[in-house]
Amino acid sequence: MDQQVKRVKRELIKHGAILDMYEDTMELPDGKQETWDFISHRKGAAAVVPVRGDGKILMVKQYRNAIDRMTLEIPAGSRDSVTEDTRVCAARELEEETGYCSDDLTRILSLKTTVAFCDEFIDVYLAKNLKPGHQHLDEGEFIDVAAYGVDELCDMIYAGTIQDAKTVAGILAYKNLLNQD
Structure with missing residues (x-):
């Protein structure tokens, strides 16, 4: 089953030296929304x-x-x-x-x-x-x-x-x- 998950919004919570922390609002396949944490490692x-x-x-x-x-x-x-x-x-x-x-x-x-x-x-x-x-x-x-x-x-x-x-x-x-x- 191919399920579609869609990011509705991404909000920067904390900008760090090598990492940024975000709060993502995600729309799930059933139409409900959830908040997920996301950490971006900017450089690899x-x-x-x-x-x-x-x-x-x-x-x-x-x-x-x-x-x-x-x-x-x-x-x-x-x-x-x-x-x-x-x-x-x-x-x-x-x-x-x-x-x-x-x-x-x-x-x-x-x-x-x-x-x-x-x-x-x-x-x-x-x-x-x-x-x-x-x-x-x-x-x-x-x-x-x-x-x-x-x-x-x-x-x-x-x-x-x-x-x-x-x-x-x-x-x-x-x-x-x-x-x-």
């Missing part, structure tokens, strides 16, 4: 699965306010503008967060993080041939970097220790690539 983002020569993956550990705890994630960040190539963003975030550089970045997947209420997209890249660079964190950013084996990370995903969507998707996509070789 990129993430990177950085694989060292020994096969270990560099991960970043940082505090996340939304879930009030430390997380283990692949490096990622917002694009500087809506026109910035996500590959450029991924390379920048790799060096900023881990202190490593790579000219060998390949996009392995694109995802929408939370389609129920947000339009954020993230392109996830695989980075190989890592070279030491200089970590330069953003102001107010505190990150620890550690290396893990892919199987160890998969175990953490299935145990529920790693729950970040881009990280889960990136690690599992990389594991799938390894299984194809």
